[in-house]
Amino acid sequence: MSRLTISMPDQMNEWVEAQIRAGRYGNVSEYFRDLVRRDQERREGAIRQLRDLLDRADASGLTGRTLPEIKAAARDEARQKGLLRDQD
Numbered sequence: 001m002s003r004l005t006i007s008m009p010d011q012m013n014e015w016v017e018a019q020i021r022a023g024r025y026g027n028v029s030e031y032f033r034d035l036v037r038r039d040q041e042r043r044e045g046a047i048r049q050l051r052d053l054l055d056r057a058d059a060s061g062l063t064g065r066t067l068p069e070i071k072a073a074a075r076d077e078a079r080q081k082g083l084l085r086d087q088d
Helices: 010-021 028-060 067-080
Strands: none
Touching (some): 010 028
16 A cells, blocks of 8 residues: 655645544545545546447437537537526
8 A cells, every 4th residue: 555645734634634533534544545536436427428428429420510500509508507608
C-alpha cells in the first residue's frame, strides 16, 4: 500500500476531523479512500453514459438536417434546460 502526505486548509481539515468524530469514518485514511472510490465511480459512470450516448447516436443513423439547423436545435434545447441564456 502507498502512503501519501497532503496539505489542506485548516477549514477542510476540521471538516474531515468532524466526519471522523461523527463516526462516519474510522480515520483520515478511510475518509480519503472513500473520496477516491466515489470519484472513480462517478467518472466511470460518466464514461459509461458518454459511451451509451455515442452508441445511440451511431445507431440513429444520418440526419437530413443541415449544420445550422442542428446548432439551432441544440441551442433551443440548452435554453429549455437552463444551460444557455437568451443572448448566447
